[in-house]
Amino acid sequence: MKRLLPFIVLLLGALYVASTLLPPRADTGFDLRGFARLPVLVDGRIKPLDTVARTSLLVLQGRQRFVAPDGRTLQPAEWLLDVLFNPAVADDYRHFLVENPDALAIFGREQTDQKRFSFNELRAGLAELDRQMKLADPIEEQQRSPFQREVARLYRRLILYESLKAAVNVEDSPDLLAELLRLQQTLPALTAALRAKEAGQSPDDPNLKTAESFLDEFQFMSDFGRLLVIPPAAAGPDREAWQKMGDALKDSFARGSVNPDAMAYAGLGHAWRLRQPGAFNEVVRLLTAQLERRFGPELKRCRAEAVFNQAEPFASSMALYVIVFLMAVVSWLKWPGLLQRPAFWLMALAFSVATAGIVIRVWLEGRPPVTNLYSSAVFVGWVAAALCLVLEKIFRNAVGAAAGGMIGFCTLIVAHHLAKTGDTMEMMRAVLDSNFWLTTHVLTIVIGYGATFLAGILAIIYIVMGVLTPWLRKNSSDESAPGAEVIFPVAGAAAATARPGAETNARMLERMVYGIVCFATLFSLVGTLLGGIWADQAWGRFWGWDPKENGALILVLWNAIILHCRWSGLVRQRGLMMLAVFGNVVTGWSWFGVNMLGVGLHSYGFMQSAFFWLLAFVVANILIIALGALPPEKWRSFRASSP
């Protein structure tokens, strides 16, 4: 059993991961998968409609899962189809998250269990919301009250919703397809009427009225629509010259025909509203075939991205990390020999899944792994987990697994919350547009963060296990069977060991933490210096003492302090651990704190939720340091008599 267990656990984990790759049950008859993979250009990037649907849901309602009023859980693509083509239905969808009770009052509502509202439920308060937004607008984002923030957020959500409704459809039109077909037939007459008007003739022509009302509709779509759905006609030099549907339709008069891609989208809407799966699927097939010829590589990436979205590798990795952590803890407390190897292999699986996720993102974006706060969170966890795998491979006592599971889970949950602002694959602003420096400077510094966190987590394990259990003075030797551990009654750090060469868990953790701090010092120092060199290359000064630079420098200084304290004998084992835990606080500050400068300092009374969590993190770490400051005789691991 003991030999087979790692295989069984790994197999179960692999089956779980494989299950995420299966397509969701599609019993609607519509080719939702094909539709979700259609490419559009939004926010500077060609992405599948699936990503549009998911990120819109995240922004509107804070999660991807959407439940229709009839209790059915809709796939994101299904939800998007209703918003795009069936506004009458979508206006009853409760997808607007409103949490602030004062903001609810705008709509004459009181706080109840209901957190999400439909457009129809909010309709009556829209004028008042607009007025409140005008009041909040001149105030800087960071100075706004919670109410004003919620107003601004809700306003942005409504604009997003409207921009989706106007993207490929005209809300007031009963059937855009019929209208466009009519336009196609009468196009020569309408164009002639417009030309005549330009020449200053026959203003009373009824054709002119029709033409102008078409133009008004298309202008509205162009002004408010958000998605660039119409690909450039010929695959010319500019593959990114995509158009909004409104703009493509406006061009009908100049080119003498209605854009076929626009017609296809109108056809999709027609088929979706009238529940005609056959027609819908045929249009999807034709559109895809059409695009395949001109935009093969883009389509391939969109397909991969849709699979990536649906499989959510970081979510499965996160779930696996939790199990790894639990297995590691149980392994210390109950069955040391039994669960260590399964935990190691499961951690390797979780790590591989996260690696696959990162690799796919790198390929999709054409960028190094870290481009924004979200990806830095994912990468910090990845680095720490990689180091933990190495530690676990060397020491084989589930310490690496516990630390890796904990840090992997925590960083991915942070990333999950950071993703709520929308698409995490955003375009790089001009200043940051340098793959070379993003790779060298950003990656090294993020590796430094990951390593410092890992040292902190290991130190937390030392303190918690040391105070609460006798585990620290047990022999760490990998081969020792459970029960054969030798316990020596010693007070103090340097514990004697039974076999020559074998060491206690305390001593082993000390070496781990010391090694990881060295690693962290190297990377944070080099990363910071590289940042200076980038600054010198980019704007001519090596160091400018700006908050982000200072944050990085503080981390380097702290790691240097730990090392010098250790070398000068100012601290021993326990002190080293307390300093390493404070490294968590310092890293938290460098990583997130400097971005919040001005938030917590200027507007007391209000704390953004991220600021609250950072503060909670700091307090938790300081409590652990306080726990570590207990005199050794209070530590169960160091008490003279063993219970």
Place this chain on the structure above:
Amino acid sequence: MSPSFKSLLRIFTSMRLTVVLLVFSMLLVFISTLAQVNLGVWAVQEEYFRSFFVMTRLPGAAIAVPIFPGGYLIGGLLLLNLAAAHVSRLRLTWEKSGLWLTHFGLILLLLGELLSGLLQKESMMRLSQGETRTYSESTRQVELAVIDATNPKFDDVVAIPPGALEDLTAIQHPKLPFLVRPLAFYPNAALQMRSQAPAAPPSPASQGFGPQMVVTPEPVTYKPDEQNLPAAVIELIGAEGTLGTWLVSAGLTEPQTVAVQGRTYQLTMRPRRHYFPFSITLLKFSHDRYPGTDIPKNFSSRVRLRTPDGGVDRGVLIHMNNPLRYGGLSFFQAGFEPDDRTTILQVVQNPGRALPYVSCVLMFAGLMVHFAIHLARFIRKRTATAAA
């Protein structure tokens, strides 16, 4: 060696002092970051890092008192501590070679930062498409330009640097038929029309715009979004005695004119100019955005670089992360005007700019060597344990 000197030496070589200094520098960096929220980055650089003490004025007290060691003090002590430790304590062995490299790199880094702080000159160059310039302008210093504009074909300029104005020393120049005597200098002063402040004291200026203006000295600002407007009152003294007094200010864009001995002179206070021995012409400024967004993808300036003798005449593309380096100066793409036709280049002169590169290599190599030695020892020990 006297015992007191010995104990002093022991203090200066001790690693505990290193730890104390590192803690102080970390705290300094931290509080300076917080201080930037209110003070802005320039003031913080001056008050926290380029000073021996961080000073503050306690409520009610007249003079500022030091509350925290400043960058020069901490950095200086750190240098001393390092040097002393290497001289007396740390032996040059293979074992310690990594530390030597790292510490030497750090010394270079600190010296480099000191050098940059003292010698680095930054200025701006604003160019519209088609325009040619041979100078850049300081963002924080002004000069008083006395321009002989008599000949319409060219200007003959005498520029008086800010130092002379601040010291209130009279300036005589062979090209000028008069003596320029600064009577007062205000690093930052607000200007007002006299009609808007009828109760103001009489103007110190008798000529030019001065009599109609009220000048009120203001404290110097370091905020990034505010600008200082220096002003001065000057007297021009010709061969036959005084010509009158003028108010000059960076806030006055129109020059004031003086006619002396049949020649016309213009007085203007303008950003200090740094002339180059070459010229730069903006051929084209481009600003690309990502499709369908307002996110800037890239901005770049195509310029032409020419020397007067014609020896250098070439086109250069300056864009983000890709500056033009020529003649000891570097030109960086810093910004642009909203019309997308005018580029703003940052011009930097820093003789010590190579130092951080050298120290970066040294510190990286040093840490690698040091930790590699440690790691090798750890692995040896582990294999020995496993074998036992």
